Amino acid sequence: VKYFTGRLDQAARLIFEVKxxxxxxxxxxxxxxxxxxxxxxxxxxxxxxxxxxxxGNEASSTGNDDVSEVSEVALExxxxxxxxxxxxxxxxxxxxxxxxxxxxxxxxxxxHTDKDLLIATADPEEEVISENEGxx
Amino acid sequence: LExxxxxxxxxxxxxxxxxxxxxxxxCHLGDDTAEEKAVAHEGLIHNPSNEPEATCGExxxxxxxxxxxxxxxxxxxxxxxxxxxxxxxxxxxxxxxxNNHCNDCHSSCxxxxxxxxxxxxxxxxxGHMFNRTPSMTQNCTACHGSRIGNEFLGKHEGxxxxxxxxxxxxxxxxxxxxxxxxxxxxxCQDCHTTxxxxxxxxxxxxxGGVQQxxxxxxxxxxxxxxxxxxxxxxxxxxLSCEVCHSIEYTSCDGCHVAISETTGNPFYxxxxxxxxxxxxxxxLKSYDRPYEYVTLRHVPVDHExxxxxxxxxxxxxxxxxxxKYTTPHNIQRVTPQAETCxxxxxxxDLFLTSDKVAPEEFEANLFVIVGEDELPTLDDLxxxxxxxxxxxxxxxxxxxxxxxxxxADSALSDSSTDSQSDNN
Numbered sequence: 437v438k439y440f441t442g443r444l445d446q447a448a449r450l451i452f453e454v455k456x457x458x459x460x461x462x463x464x465x466x467x468x469x470x471x472x473x474x475x476x477x478x479x480x481x482x483x484x485x486x487x488x489x490x491x492g493n494e495a496s497s498t499g500n501d502d503v504s505e506v507s508e509v510a511l512e513x514x515x516x517x518x519x520x521x522x523x524x525x526x527x528x529x530x531x532x533x534x535x536x537x538x539x540x541x542x543x544x545x546x547x548h549t550d551k552d553l554l555i556a557t558a559d560p561e562e563e564v565i566s567e568n569e570g571x572x
Numbered sequence: 573l574e575x576x577x578x579x580x581x582x583x584x585x586x587x588x589x590x591x592x593x594x595x596x597x598x599c600h601l602g603d604d605t606a607e608e609k610a611v612a613h614e615g616l617i618h619n620p621s622n623e624p625e626a627t628c629g630e631x632x633x634x635x636x637x638x639x640x641x642x643x644x645x646x647x648x649x650x651x652x653x654x655x656x657x658x659x660x661x662x663x664x665x666x667x668x669x670x671n672n673h674c675n676d677c678h679s680s681c682x683x684x685x686x687x688x689x690x691x692x693x694x695x696x697x698x699g700h701m702f703n704r705t706p707s708m709t710q711n712c713t714a715c716h717g718s719r720i721g722n723e724f725l726g727k728h729e730g731x732x733x734x735x736x737x738x739x740x741x742x743x744x745x746x747x748x749x750x751x752x753x754x755x756x757x758x759x760c761q762d763c764h765t766t767x768x769x770x771x772x773x774x775x776x777x778x779x780g781g782v783q784q785x786x787x788x789x790x791x792x793x794x795x796x797x798x799x800x801x802x803x804x805x806x807x808x809x810x811l812s813c814e815v816c817h818s819i820e821y822t823s824c825d826g827c828h829v830a831i832s833e834t835t836g837n838p839f840y841x842x843x844x845x846x847x848x849x850x851x852x853x854x855x856l857k858s859y860d861r862p863y864e865y866v867t868l869r870h871v872p873v874d875h876e877x878x879x880x881x882x883x884x885x886x887x888x889x890x891x892x893x894x895x896k897y898t899t900p901h902n903i904q905r906v907t908p909q910a911e912t913c914x915x916x917x918x919x920x921d922l923f924l925t926s927d928k929v930a931p932e933e934f935e936a937n938l939f940v941i942v943g944e945d946e947l948p949t950l951d952d953l954x955x956x957x958x959x960x961x962x963x964x965x966x967x968x969x970x971x972x973x974x975x976x977x978x979x980a981d982s983a984l985s986d987s988s989t990d991s992q993s994d995n996n
Contacts, residue, residue, distance in 0.1 A: 542604035543612055544596040548700075549583035554576035557609055561575055567832050570842030571718050571824060 573688070573695035582699025591702045599627050619690065621682035628681045635681075641755030641775065644679040649777035657873070659887030669881045672838040673829045677715065684711050684753070691715055708743040718845070719822045719869075723902040728847060731819055734902050747785040779897050783860045787813040803910060810864040812854070814899055816910035818867055820847040821900035827872035830880040842872050849909075852924035852940040856897045868924055868940055869898035875932065890935040895924055917948040 547553050586592045597604045599620035606612040620627040629636035639645050654666050676691050683689040684706040687696050692714045697707055706712055713721030726733025736742040745753075756775070775781035788795035791813075797805035803816065826843030852868040854861060871894055878885045909916045916922060923942040926934065934941075 542596060543607055544600075544602070544604045545581065545583075545587075547609070547612075548579055548581040551576060551580055554580060558575045564837075565835075567835065567837060567839035568841065570827075570840075571822075571845040572840060572842070 573693070578687075578693075578695030580696065580699060582701060586700050589701065591700075619680055619682050619687075619694075621680040621686075624681055632681075635750075635754050638755040638757050641757065642753075643755065643775065643778065644684070644753065645755070647674065647678055648775075649780075650674050650677075652777045652780075653873075653892060656891045657886045657888050659884060662882060662885040662887070665882040665885055666878065669829060669878050669885075672831065673840060679715065689715050705743075705745050708745075712744040720901045723821050723900055726902070728820070728822075731847075731902060732904060735904055749785075752784050779856055779861070781860075803913070809862065812861070812863040812866040812899075814867040814903070815851050815863075815865055816916075817903045817905070817907055818849070818900035819902050819904055819907055820849045821867075821869060821898070821902060822846070823848045823850075823870035824872035825870060826874045827877055828874065828880070829878060849922065850895060850924040850928065851909075851922050852895055852937075852942055854897065855893050855940050861897075865942075867898050867900055868893075868895040869900070870894055871896050893937045893940045894933045895929070895937050895940050913953055914950070917950055917953055920947050923947060 547557070595604065596602070600617050602616040603612050603614060606614075617623075624636045624639060643649055650670065654670070658666055679689055683694075685702050685704070686700060687694050688710050697703060697710050709721075713725070722728055723731075724734045724737055726738065732738065736746070740746075793799040794801070794804050794813075795808050797808040807816070822845050824842050824845045827840055828842075829838065829840045831837070832839055848870065850868045850870075851865050854863050854866045855868075856866075857863070873886075873889075873894060875886060875889050909919065909922050924937070924940060925944065925947070926941050929937050929941060
């Protein structure tokens, strides 16, 4: 059973490696397509903002909101939350939220990630005088 | 580490790791809804991996299931040595002594992969991250420091660090792999899934069982003596690598343990540690360690080491040598004793001769002491048909005239250097 399990494991890894390689190739081949989408993503909001500016102040404010939304979405996955509390507040469907769903926020984390709080609440350390002599 | 530092959890990276997705109370217990520190910490388990089956073993059963072979956990080496030296009926006293003084050397999963060992004060190494590879200085040498760590890192004044560290930037795990650290299954077929299979006796102390790691694993040509270096050709079978390639290392004398009358705490006192280098006969000669001569280190056990716990507990003190097989971690390519053949063949100071052994330990070391008639001499260097020049240099003078010795020395040195250069 162990022998075949090992073989299956090897086969799975091989398939994974092949798939990963082919995905990378696809990405490389589709580089120009990605670039096209990126330009489109940046150009459309800019165009909308420009049009809104022409249309007047009221419409302009709506256009700016759109821009800020896009920026937030783009930044969210890379911005690491400062504390677990911030993490729990985050609303985007990022990896952090998945983690927050898996583990209930706890007071353990609130304290043990706060250096100042730990310093303030630390028990005084018992001074242990070693009576050992010589190298141990 | 400062007290707060010991328990500060990384708020950015740790929650995103696999272990970070397990609620704290799953392993540490306590109450994660309480706001009062005292209430939250009620029933808290400081080091959950002290019960590995219930914690680490849930996901890492393959590691935990060989814990009974794991010397970091069983400390079996201590028991083997104590059993060999003790008298019948002394087990209870020695067990008490062991629990008071030796058991701290035990290391759990977490003390290597999450925090510093409790023995050195504990504390998270990197914000509760589970490090696949333990930190060399905060984990490995935190315990194995006074001998191995100091030698390997070159902390002894005037002595170089181990070449594997200084040149190779290698750390402990580059040689000591996970299987060795965690213990190994006694069933060959657990790793070798095809026949034949047989049962290997489990490793019952550090130098028991299969030699792991071994220099020969990487230095294959040198071990076979086909690298063009004459000393390897001549000595690869009868000398352990350390005989030629290690420099002075720490030995200790006279360790005594007791319970303090004033504080009630266990303590130890050693008579002293010192740097020494001693080549002696191999006390563990076997198929796996076939060397005739190895390096020996004096261990601090003494007839009266445990006298606080009872009289004559080590009645069979002579059962094991006090100059023990050792593998110093300060390997150098060129050492004083291996610079030339004559550096060793005319130097009895390098060897553990009877005059270097304390009289009360003489019997214990009988089998590792090198007799006067066994010391290597210039005569041993004669008659080698591979080097006519050397024969001519030594042929006329077994009387050890200074001139001839120096000439031979220089000739062999040149030859050795050439070979080493070729090898490079």
